[in-house]
Amino acid sequence: MVRPVDVVNRIGEGTQRRFTSKLHETRIAAVLGIALGVSFSVCFVTGLLSHLIQHPPSWFAWPPRPAGLYRITQGLHVTTGFMAIPLLLAKLWVVSPRLWTWPPVRNVAHAVERISLVPLVGGSVFMLFSGLANVARWYPYGFYFPSAHFAIAWVTIGGLVAHIAAKVTSTRDALRRSPPPGLVTASGVDRRVFLGGVAATTGLVALATSGGTIAPLSGISALAQRVPTAGPQGLPVNKSAAAARVHDIATGDDYRLVVDGAVTNPLSLSLEELRALPQSSAVLPITCVEGWSRGASWSGVAVRDLLAMAGAREGASVRVESIERGSRYRTSDLNVAVAHDRDTLLALDINGAPLHLDHGFPVRLIAPNRPGVMQTKWVIKVVVR
Amino acid sequence: MMDRTSDDTEDAADGGAIFWVGAAVGWVIIVVGIRMGLHDREFKPGLLAKWVAGGLLLHDLVWLPVVAVAGALAAVALRRRIPLVLAWAAATTIVMTLIAWPFVRGYGRRADNPSALSRNYAHGLLVYIAVTWLIGLVVFSIGRLRPARQES
Numbered sequence: 001m002v003r004p005v006d007v008v009n010r011i012g013e014g015t016q017r018r019f020t021s022k023l024h025e026t027r028i029a030a031v032l033g034i035a036l037g038v039s040f041s042v043c044f045v046t047g048l049l050s051h052l053i054q055h056p057p058s059w060f061a062w063p064p065r066p067a068g069l070y071r072i073t074q075g076l077h078v079t080t081g082f083m084a085i086p087l088l089l090a091k092l093w094v095v096s097p098r099l100w101t102w103p104p105v106r107n108v109a110h111a112v113e114r115i116s117l118v119p120l121v122g123g124s125v126f127m128l129f130s131g132l133a134n135v136a137r138w139y140p141y142g143f144y145f146p147s148a149h150f151a152i153a154w155v156t157i158g159g160l161v162a163h164i165a166a167k168v169t170s171t172r173d174a175l176r177r178s179p180p181p182g183l184v185t186a187s188g189v190d191r192r193v194f195l196g197g198v199a200a201t202t203g204l205v206a207l208a209t210s211g212g213t214i215a216p217l218s219g220i221s222a223l224a225q226r227v228p229t230a231g232p233q234g235l236p237v238n239k240s241a242a243a244a245r246v247h248d249i250a251t252g253d254d255y256r257l258v259v260d261g262a263v264t265n266p267l268s269l270s271l272e273e274l275r276a277l278p279q280s281s282a283v284l285p286i287t288c289v290e291g292w293s294r295g296a297s298w299s300g301v302a303v304r305d306l307l308a309m310a311g312a313r314e315g316a317s318v319r320v321e322s323i324e325r326g327s328r329y330r331t332s333d334l335n336v337a338v339a340h341d342r343d344t345l346l347a348l349d350i351n352g353a354p355l356h357l358d359h360g361f362p363v364r365l366i367a368p369n370r371p372g373v374m375q376t377k378w379v380i381k382v383v384v385r
Numbered sequence: 386m387m388d389r390t391s392d393d394t395e396d397a398a399d400g401g402a403i404f405w406v407g408a409a410v411g412w413v414i415i416v417v418g419i420r421m422g423l424h425d426r427e428f429k430p431g432l433l434a435k436w437v438a439g440g441l442l443l444h445d446l447v448w449l450p451v452v453a454v455a456g457a458l459a460a461v462a463l464r465r466r467i468p469l470v471l472a473w474a475a476a477t478t479i480v481m482t483l484i485a486w487p488f489v490r491g492y493g494r495r496a497d498n499p500s501a502l503s504r505n506y507a508h509g510l511l512v513y514i515a516v517t518w519l520i521g522l523v524v525f526s527i528g529r530l531r532p533a534r535q536e537s
Contacts (some may be wrong), residue, residue, distance in 0.1 A: 085480065085483070086477075086480045092444060092449070096452075096453070099445060108400070109400030109404060109405075113404075116408060116411060118441065119415050121440075121441055121444065122437040122438060122440050122441035123437060125437075125440030125443070125444055126437045132484065132487065133487055136492065137493025137495075137502065138492035139493075141436055142429065142432055143428065143429040143432050143433055144427035144428075147422065147425045147427045147428045148422070148428065148433050150421070150422075151418050151422030151425065151428060151433075152422075152437065153418070154414055154415070154417055154421060155414075155415050155418040155419060155437075156418075157414055157418075158410075158413070158414030158415030158417070158418060159411060160411070161410050161414060162407055162410075162412060162415075163411070164407060165403050165404050165405075165407015165408055165410075165411065166404055166407065168403055168407075169401070169403070190469065193469045194469065197469065197470070197473035197476075197477075200473070200520075201473070201477045201480055204477060204481070204513065205480065205484060208485075208509070208513055209484070222504065222506070222508070222509025222512055222513060223481075223484065223485050223488055223504075223506060223513070224504070225488070225501075225502065226500065226501070226502075226503070227503050227504060230499075230500045230503045231499075231500030232500070236500040236501070237500045237501070238498075238501070240495070240497040240498045242497035243495065243497055243498065
């Protein structure tokens with residue numbers, strides 16, 4: 001009589017036997033694993049940094065200098081995320097026979113190793129898909145992207161740590177030693193061609209997608225999410241005035257900017273009064289969390305000058321509020337260093353012309369080294385704290 | 386007897402100290418991530434679990450079998466091993482198409498924001514696919530010519 005377990009065993013062994021390519025080998029898996037580990041680590045660190053900047057705990061104060069640092073870290077985050085897609089697909093293909101490893105569990109360590117792959121593989125696929133969808137401004141899911149992307153990043157990195165610990169010995173051995181006789185492995189030429197091919201695909205993906213971050217590549221980055229010069233006044237827009245529903249208040253004659261809170265001389269200034277104040281200029285980038293960035297020349301009233309006028313104390317921090325209602329990003333906080341930086345402006349002009357409504361007319365915040373979602377548009381109030 | 390691959394024999398976790406410490410640290414981080422998510426008002430654990438598990442199942446039960454069957458059918462159809470460089474061009478075409486798909490379809494386009502997704506992504510994708518196959522065919526042709534030159 002045939003026992004069910006024997007049938008299952010035969011299916012398992014038979015499935016494994018069908019993977020005949022010599023490229024399903026440990027040395028190739030090791031090289032791809034290292035590349036993937038590096039790209040995931042870069043993504044995790046830069047993503048964690050972006051999260052801390054946007055949701056700073058009490059011990060964390062992101063400095064305003066160097067002014068273009070966030071532009072680099074977030075560009076790196078999105079570019080390495082794109083580059084990880086071909087690396088992950090190649091790695092999963094190379095190790096695919098192990099999915100049918102038979103018997104599926106050999107001992108306790110093997111069981112822990114395999115169960116740790118669930119958060120790693122599930123998390124990796126989710127992170128790269130949700131990141132790609134976010135850059136394409138596509139939200140087919142019902143959850144809030146930043147919360148989900150952040151939490152699953154930890155789950156994925158946890159899985160990666162467990163996986164590295166499981167594979168560190170075999171990876172080291174695979175890269176150092178020749179395989180024992182009798183093992184089927186790829187020839188050196190095949191291995192180099194395969195890994196060269198993965199590198200070439202990864203390079204093509206980087207070339208096709210990084211033009212939003214690296215402006216000189218914009219002309220050939222046919223899949224980049226933005227053309228850096230496309231948009232009103234030669235600058236892309238992430239949220240339009242129509243989407244924010246601010247048109248009537250922003251363009252109304254009775255607009256006034258209020259400065260209050262911990263001040264001795266609260267202010268209420270019309271647009272004309274703001275223009276009559278001493279004006280400062282700065283060349284700063286708008287850097288979107290989606291990876292694109294674009295520099296522009298901004299001019300307006302320096303926040304530190306406004307704080308001095310209002311009689312704020314020297315170590316004051318600031319909350320800037322927008323006309324926009326019902327948005328998670330209608331306010332943004334400036335820590336002490338940012339609020340008092342010479343280039344932190346309540347901008348009225350961009351490249352010598354009044355702000356377009358989509359860029360935050362009549363007044364927007366622009367400060368160095370900061371995500372675009374924290375460069376609040378359509379500013380109506382400054383609360384000193 | 387079936388051939389042994391290096392993956393069958395050398396690659397199992399050895400259960401040593403590094404493995405157990407790494408597994409413990411890794412699972413602590415995993416739990417921290419889950420707890421962090423559960424403390425977020427906007428985190429929807431049930432829905433998110435479906436998406437993460439869906440990604441895993443999609444890979445294991447759909448993507449991988451499709452790739453395996455497609456590779457096997459191509460090998461049978463060509464009655465020989467597919468040259469690596471042409472397999473590379475095919476794989477790169479698939480990868481580029483997967484990445485470009487949400488841009489080509491323009492799911493995120495909004496009428497009130499023409500500066501977002503402002504490129505002709507279908508055209509861009511076709512250019513990249515054409516360049517990929519051109520590279521593949523050039524490298525393949527060079528590879529075919531080399532032995533002939535040596536013989537002459």
